[in-house]
Amino acid sequence: MNMNENYSAQAEIKNKPNGSGFTRILKATRCSLLGLQAAYKHESAFRQELCLCLCLIPLSLFIASSGMQLALLLSSLILLLLVEVINSAIEAVVDRIGLEHHELSGRAKDLGSAAVFLALCICVVTWGGILFDNYLS
Numbered sequence: 744m745n746m747n748e749n750y751s752a753q754a755e756i757k758n759k760p761n762g763s764g765f766t767r768i769l770k771a772t773r774c775s776l777l778g779l780q781a782a783y784k785h786e787s788a789f790r791q792e793l794c795l796c797l798c799l800i801p802l803s804l805f806i807a808s809s810g811m812q813l814a815l816l817l818s819s820l821i822l823l824l825l826v827e828v829i830n831s832a833i834e835a836v837v838d839r840i841g842l843e844h845h846e847l848s849g850r851a852k853d854l855g856s857a858a859v860f861l862a863l864c865i866c867v868v869t870w871g872g873i874l875f876d877n878y879l880s
Contacts, residue, residue: 761774778828782827782828782831785831786831788827788830788831789827789828792823792824792827793824796823796824799816806870806874806877807877808877812873812876815869816869816873818869819865819866819870820866822862822865823859823862823863823865823866826858826859826861826862829855829858830855830858830859833852833854833855834852837852
């Protein structure tokens with residue numbers, strides 16, 4: 744990397760809106776919290792799944808018989824919320840582009856919905872497998 748390329752790369756980092764280093768971590772955390780707040784405020788599916796998670800988290804402490812089982816139970820719930828946030832982001836972008844029906848817009852929304860469904864399946868399989876191992880086998 745020559746001197747001009749190095750200077751250009753450093754200037755690019757300095758010109759990023761969220762900065763660099765610890766300041767960037769703080770600003771990124773703030774953006775993440777704003778995203779979660781927006782999901783809670785504007786997305787009923789996120790609120791429903793969050794309520795489900797808040798009910799299942801204490802239950803997971805009683806169901807899990809090891810740290811690994813607890814990690815799996817909690818990770819499946821976090822994954823569900825993560826996929827719901829991504830689905831909501833896809834829907835927001837599609838709606839921003841236009842509300843008229845378009846085949847690709849519908850496909851994008853359906854694919855996001857399918858991702859949430861698959862995340863729910865992962866939760867059911869994970870929780871069902873651990874319940875089976877701990878109580879039925």
